[in-house]
Amino acid sequence: MSNFAIQPVSRFAGSSAAIRRPKEIAYFSYDDDHVFHLDERSLRYYYPPNLGVDLSKGFDTFQQLDDTADDHLDGLLKTIIDLEQRTGTKCTAEVVTWRGMMTKIMAAPFDNMSGFEMNATRFQDSIFIEENHEHKLESRKQQHAQPSRRGAPSQDLMSFWGYKFETLSLIPDQWDSTSREVIETRENMVVNNYAQYCSVVKTGIGKARMLIGGEVDALWDCKPDNRDDPINWVELKTSAEIANDKDTLKYERKLLKFWIQSFLLGVPKIIVGFRSQNGILQRFEELETKNIPGMVKRGKGIWDGNLCINFTAAFLDWLKQTITTDGVWRIRRRERSPVIEIFRNEES
Amino acid sequence: MGVPALFRWLSQKYPKIISQVIEEKPGEVDGQEIPVSTAGPNPNGEEFDNLYLDMNGIVHPCSHPEDRPPPSTEEEMMLAIFKYTDRVVNMVRPRKLLLIAVDGVAPRAKMNQQRSRRFRSAQEAAQKDEDKEEFLKMLKSQNNGVVHEDATAMAQKKTWDSNAITPGTPFMDILAASLRYWCAYKVNTDPAWEKVKVIISDATVPGEGEHKIMEFIRSQRSSPEHDPNTRHVMYGLDADLIMLGLATHEPHFRVLREDVFFQESKARTCHICGQKGHIAEACKGEAKQKEGDFGEKDKALTDKPFIWLHVSVLREYLEAELHVPQATFRFDLERALDDWVFMCFFVGNDFLPHLPSLDIRENGIDTLIAIWRDNIPLMGGYVTKDGHVDLERAQFILDGLAKQEDAIFRRRRQTEERRDANAKRRKLEEQNRSRSQNNTVQRGRRGSPDYSSPSSGTIGRAKDPSIAPADMPLFVPGKGILTKEERAVTHDMVVNRGTVHKANAANKSAAAALKSQLLGGQIDPSSANQTEPSAGDGADGSGQNNTPQSADVTTTPVSASRKRKAELMEDGDAGTPSRDSPDVSNKPQADSDEPPPDNVRLWEEGYADRYYEQKFNVDPKDIAFRNNVARAYVEGLAWVLLYYFQGCPSWTWYYPYHYAPFAADFVELDKMNIKFEKGTPFKPFEQLMGVLPAASNHAIPEVFRSLMSDEDSEILDFYPTDFPIDLNGKKFAWQGVALLPFIDAKRLLEAMATRYPLLSADDVARNALGKDVLIMSNRHPLYEEIATNFYSKRQGSPKYKINPRISEGLAGKVEKNEDYIPQSSLIFPLEEGVMPNLDEDNSISVHYEMPHSVHIHKSMILRGVKSAPPTLDRADIEATKGRANSSGRSHGG
């Protein structure tokens, strides 16, 4: 077993390690029935919702995806294989994973409370990282077991608000091609989280070259004429309206996740829908991803974006040095632990 | 939109929509002009991306100005246009795009108005030339045949026919070539133009200038890469540009125009000798004064200040005014704005006569808004949607108006009677005063209203400019050389002619009176809109113009020339200080000038019967006819709405009557099914034949001319040399309806078809459909891409979609322009030496095609719009809401 020390984080401070701007190399969609397709049919566009809408409306008809089955890296790998077949060239990357895994790692210096467990497989000079499915189910069960504050909305309702906000903010086509009726009836649409558009990007942090797959919510305008130009993705988030200092602190902590998620896929813009305590959409704000670390620095200053990048670069270096042989490895961080552990997974 | 006084009404009701333009003036060192560097920050404290020029608003005043002598050659006109355009561009300093749109062939629906204007304009020009001739004769007889050569030259010069400003004329060709040259020249020589893309849509591209601009803006909005926070400025003279601004649903939109209030206080030139300082009646035909004396003054006069009309602020006002708390559906500002624009159409537009019961000066728009507000809860939704009228809901509005119609007419009559009584009383008072006063000459006090600080954007409203000071001094024209003070007074006379002129008549010397008579009482026609026939030409003089009429129509014999300057100030508020308050100065005072009696008498019962009988020659019992007229009118409203919001729905549709129906005639609208046949625009020569009078035939290829004048021409009836003008209850000819026959497109085209084979190759080219041109500097990032695609070894397709990320947001296609030769020199297309040639042209010119969406343009703001901080404060908003609840309901019903 090897340990990677998170603390003291100060040793990762300073200007950030080299990063490669994420570039979309492939994509895939899950359709409304969550069937996989190697196309962009589930690509959506952003158009703002009306304010004052009750985000709880339609909770009773929410069609929620059952994700208890372990999908591993299936979608991502299928897409990469297809790309390799189409182009006749091999995708070389040292790390291949979902955006969610990288988010957990990157947030580790400033997120002491959440632990994680991942499985890493080394195959032909690439390390494939996926979530340890049992751990995921287990921690979800624990989360649900926690009683929510009295009078506060349930976890389920609150996660519904996020999907509802997406439904309210998305249109199926560019604004010009979308009819007024479609735009105006979004409030009555059944909320369903089956459909997804996932972008597969080539990126790099420090010396590590990576392929990351992750869901992106929407396009701001359209994919650029020049395929090398960055794509104007939009990430949609909801957050409780900020009333006091404590709320600000909570919000800035949330911004850490927002920022990392968008940073990793090269999403330049985040739309935050602020809601009241009981889920009424009050206003929204457009955040430029690149400005978020600065915002936080000028705010409560509870996290540092450069430090996250440097930490990730160092961790990936260490990961590559540690996982040197084929087989399955476990990457684990226990709650509140100052270290990330890597060890060979005996189970396999 | 030909709504007289719309601009004034808007600026009075919504004062904060106006603020003054801050203009950096060129410096001067040792008499050398140091041009302003417009690459620097805009002195208005805000930068603008796109400037759109409704170019006819520049071409008209530059080619036949009303405040200085007209340019003597077409080259000079072009120079004046360049100069003026340069000034406008320098004010705005667009950083991304300049779109110059010249009127191309207009939809058939517009041609009725164009025709009426051009026929009147030709009459006016003929009248002017006649005046000059008469005057020269008179001078000769007075001065023993000796007349200064300047005066002779001036008087002999024929008035330039502004009807040449119509698509398809040689003049428009010259204009297009000149504009292309000038833009390329600017792009080459002015650093502020290096990053600007210039699009020229000349007269060969169909569509009215402002609507081509609208189409462009809609096309860009349909492009996902359009920046929703683009800052637009549109320059033009029509007050309804502000409606068009609203109709774009772009929130950062301004209209730029000359400050017409300022202009009112400025002297105009004598139309006989072309000099300043006196009016035609005082003209002595003297030598031109030396430059420097007048030259300097001249400059001050041409540099009229400009104002902004902030569409964003109007949006704020209307948001307060149109919000109806009782509504059963969600308030949607964009939809409400569209309804508001729709209601403005009822009060006047270029395509339909306004409803008899609605007059902007009687706050007709307020009446409609009140009806609209009252009916919002009943209608259950907005009247319009993305340019389409919900006819069932429109019926609510018209029913609401119909209920008030009788009361409106009665009230109008009462107001008029009161006004007449007041005028009579004032006239008596004046006569008394003038008897008791010795004619001291002193400067009249009238000026442009002052503006408070530009930041507040408020226009200070001075006293009603139409009311002359009671102690207005009187000018004695026969006296000889004018003193400075007298010149100042002259200007006041021009402006406040109504009051002063009549009072003066009594004081005229016998010689002056004679001259006045010889001149037919003509006063500078540029301001004749407020001119009533003078004592000199009385009833007898005008009687000669009388043409036999259908006995049923109340027509006036007043010559059409005595109208306002038609095209120049289309909505007529410019230079017409008293039009929306005609109580004093507009009132004819000599009894002999009383207009013919109004036989319709809208204020008396049975008016509708009389109206249809007299205006339409239709049996009063024929109610079905009235409903048909109303249906045609509704079609017209639907057409206009689509025209504004989606682009021309039909090139061929038009409203086939000279008069509007009453609100009460609109029935069962919900049963109507309106469909438009798109059709195709006229060719330029067809439009010319459709709108020009025979007197302007010089602008038409020779082969067609005889169709206008030959006895055996099968379409001779389209070109009457004299035509009746129905005052239609109004007092002045320019307000009246020119009763010209409508063009029958089929007959016109058939008649022309026989002549087409005779056209020269040049003419055929001028009659062809043109394309928009895109010009930019080789320093613009897009240059490289286009040059590579069209002119390098790696040539791409001859037409391709440009990348908005390189073009800074401009979407569309470009196509190789075969007329453009890369790395050639830039040659001024007109007379050599007037403008410089450039050995090396560093600009590129391509054809540009805007993106064509197949979808309905939605009246919505785009995602990502960032609204400007509000201009209105709480008090403004409360006041606006308060007025919305109380106004427009004075007619009962």
Ligand SMILES: [Mg+2]
């Ligand atoms: Mg126009």
